[in-house]
Structures are given as structure tokens and as C-alpha cells.
Amino acid sequence: MFLLGAALLHAGGTGLYLRYVKAGLQPLLLASGVVLVAGALATVWYERRRAKTATQEHGHPEPRTSWLLLLPLLALILIAPPALGSYSALRAGTALQKPYALGPLPAGDPAPLSVVDYASRAAFDHGRSLHGRPVRVTGFLALDHAGAPYLVRMALNCCAADAQPVKIALTGTLPPVLRPDAWLEVTGTYSPRLTRDPVNNGPVPYLKVTSARPVPVPHDPYDETWNN
């Protein structure tokens, strides 16, 4: 129990938690970590007092299933599985939904946009709000069966179990070697081409790439624009 609490504190304190859950859960994670550690300390304290007063009828032992708690603990400490990548992205359909309204384009040249932002401007607005300006988008690569490249970002609402991909298809000048799951910062312009996701028939807009460079995995690998 102490270990579990400590692991939660560790994950919450170091930002590791962002691989699995949304940012808003951090205070809750930290609080429950503190409670678990306090519970473990209280148990130790009361056990010692009980031992001193020497009334030895030990309560019931922990049930067998509580050993299962070791599994996520080991997974979290030792392996720390990475955020969801291209494998999950290709198995689920794009989650792109029509936005209420499109905000003004952010300043800068090229304009920095999220995958979700570009995809909704391109798919539902025919790129009008892009005003022909170049954009810069960051996401990870996924290659479908035919080898066509997609730039993907997983959007999540609560935890990785409900994460859904938003995809942009890439054309234009791409790096010669494409490795799935590699994070790329892509600069390009709007392309009117639109394809359909084979999984759920959702819209997948194209982006005409002019340059691309590899980037490290961002601090928060998920897109949380849909969280309020």
C-alpha cells in the first residue's frame, strides 16, 4: 500500500501520469497518493501499539486478490509503458467532429496548429479560415497497410482507455524514411483533398507537406482540446 501510494506520488509528481490520464487529474492523484501513504503509516503505527499492549489476536489477513495490485505497480515502476501510438491509432476511426466555431488563426508564420485544429479547419471549412497560410503541426506518424503516411494525435477525455485518434493524411515532400510512432513537426499548406477513414468513414483531410523535422515526444502526448 505504501508502495502504491509512493508510485502514485511519483507518477503525479514527475509528469509521467500524462501518458495515461488527463492533466486535470494530477491533484487527485497526488491526494490519493498521500492518503495511501498515510494509511500505510497508520497501519504500521497501530500494529506496533497493538504489539506493545500484547493483545495478540491478529485481524484477518489481506485477501489473495490484493496481490494483483502489484501488477500495475510493477508496470508503472519498471516498464512505464509509453503513450498510445500508431498501433492503436490505426485500429480506431478518426474522432474528428464538427467544431462549434473556428477561432482566429494563431499568429506566427507558419501558424502553429494542433492536429485537431488543422483537421477541423480543413475538413469542415474547406480551409477557408487558413487563408492559404502555411501551418505547422506536431504529431506522430502512422502508416496504414498500403504504407500511406498519416500524422496522428490521440485525443483523450479522461484516460488512455478512451483516447481516440485524429488523423491527417500527408502528401508532398516527406522525409525518405518514415518510421511509425516517430514524432514529427510538419510544415505545410492546405490541400483540398479529403479521404475517408476506412474504420469509421470519418473525414481525414490532407496536408501538403513542404518540410518535416523529427521532434522529441511532447510533454503531454495527448490532445486535450476537448476537455473543459
Place this chain on the structure above:
Amino acid sequence: MAITEDAPPGAEAGPADAAAGQDGRRLSSPLVLTLTLLLAVLAQSPIRGLLGTPPMQSWMTVFVAVTVQALPFLVFGVLLSAAIAVFVPPSFFARALPSRPALAVPVAGVAGAILPGCECASVPVAGALVRRGVTPAAALAFLLSAPAINPIVLTATAVAFPRDPAMVLARFLASLLVACVMGWLWQRLGRTDWLRPPAHGAHEGATRGETFWNSVRHDTMHAGGFLVLGAMAAATLKAAVPADWLRTAAGNPAFSVLALAVLAVLLSICSEADAFVAASLTQFSPTAKLVFLVVGPMIDLKLFAMQAGTFGRGFALRFAPATFALAVTGAVLTSAVLL
């Protein structure tokens, strides 16, 4: 995979020292824990190699994510249930709830609206209510309604369905309806011997603080183990079920309702997030989506495992199918009226 193989030595040793009441043998539980941890650290690199394949990796990620996401809510529920067990006298509930069980059920159902959490929190709280002498029927109505109709979940639903306020209302009404009917049904047909809440170690002469922390530790260990079990099942399904099945299922109206009901059970998504997932299932009819939203918080793999741990397996085996059938019916009826 390799990780799962590491656990059994611990699982076997746990009950072994349970049986032995002697002082010397009791030490073996921490000992086994240390050994398991050491072993896992030593075997780190082969384990990593085995888990390197993409399906295995995404399984691990979803598994850890479900556990990490649910633990804070579980701890919150456990704290609340320990507080109820220790600091609230049984007479309070006798006064707060109507004495006639038939009336207590809807009151408890509506009271579920004030527990601001997801389903992981409501199981230990309902367990504490039963132990505190609340009619089981009322506690069960609370158990079913709390995760679905609290303000946080309803707000999330409204955000996920911006053009469809009727969905929020339908979710609220259908969940409350099903919770009450389940409560009444239990009152008519339920037998107390199906309910087997594990005996709580209330040592005589223990201080309040000690009882409180004992209850926290006990519930965390119990429900936590089952939560892990449920998270494993959900991760397996998330990683293994092909998404094109859904597309074929969406074609037929009756089948699509059933498909989403089963999906809600299997995916075990937190009730605060399921509305967003439902909204993204664009191929499905509103009725099917409502079924998804009503079934999910009431019964899913994770909940079933936790209920089996809190109330006993015999209870969970009877309660879960009944809830499932009623939730589907209730949601379909409500959507016929409202949507």
C-alpha cells in the same frame, strides 16, 4: 506476460500465511513482497523485450491508464465509506431515510446525485451503507444511480452532446428509473443470504482512528485487487476487438442497441468519460448511444469484479445480468419517449 508470471508466487504465499496464525509465519507476507520486487527488478530487460510488441504495449498502456485513473476515485470512495462506517451512527440513516423500503429506494436513488465521482467510488460507499444497516434495496439503488446522475457526469454529457440537451435529460431519467426498479426488484425478490459483505475487522476496544484506517486499508486492498482484474479485462478487449465489427453492427437498429450495451460492459470506461466515447460513435442511433450511457455506469467488467469483491460472488452473479437487462430496457423505453 512475464509480469503475470511473476505474481503467482506471491498469490500462493498470501493465503498460506493467512492460515497460519503463528507470529513467525506472518512475516512471510512482506518477505514475499520484497522477493517479488527484487525478482522483477532483476528480470527487467527480458520482461521489457517480451513486452516490446505494439499490441502488448498498448495493452499495458490501457491497463495502467485504467488503474491510475480509477485509483483516486477508489481512494476517495474508500475514505468516504470509512468515514460513514466510523463517524456516522446507524441511527442517522434510520432518520434520514423513510422507514418504508418502497419509499426509501427512490430517496436513495436521488441521493446518488450528490456523490461527485465515478462508479469506482460508489461500490465501497454502498458496501458501507449496507453494513450500517441501510436497507439493501435502498443501498443498491444508490449504487446504481450515483455514478450516472451526479452533476459532474451530467455536465460531461452536456459537453459531449452540445446539440442534444435531450440526451442529458434522458440519461438522468433512464438511470434513475433503472436504479429504482432494481431497488424495488431486490426488495421483492432479493434474499439477504445472497449478500455476503466480507466481515470487517472491527476489533473490540479499538480507537476510532484505528477502525477508520483499518477500514481504509481493508477496502483499498479488497476493491483494488478487483479493480486491477477489471482493468486487465478492459485492456484486453480494447487491444483485441477489431473496430470494423462496430461498423457492421451499426446497420441493424436492434442489433446496434445490443452491440453498444455489450460494448459498454466490456470497455469499462469511467462514467465521467463515457459520454465523449458515445458521441464519437457517430454511426449509431441516439437510442443505442443512450443505452451505452445508461448501461456503462451501472454494470461493466471492472464494476462486476469490484461488486464480487465487496458483496460476494453469489450476489454479483445474480445482480449483474438483471441490471444489464433492466438498463437496456429502461434506456430503450426512455429514448422512445424522449429522443
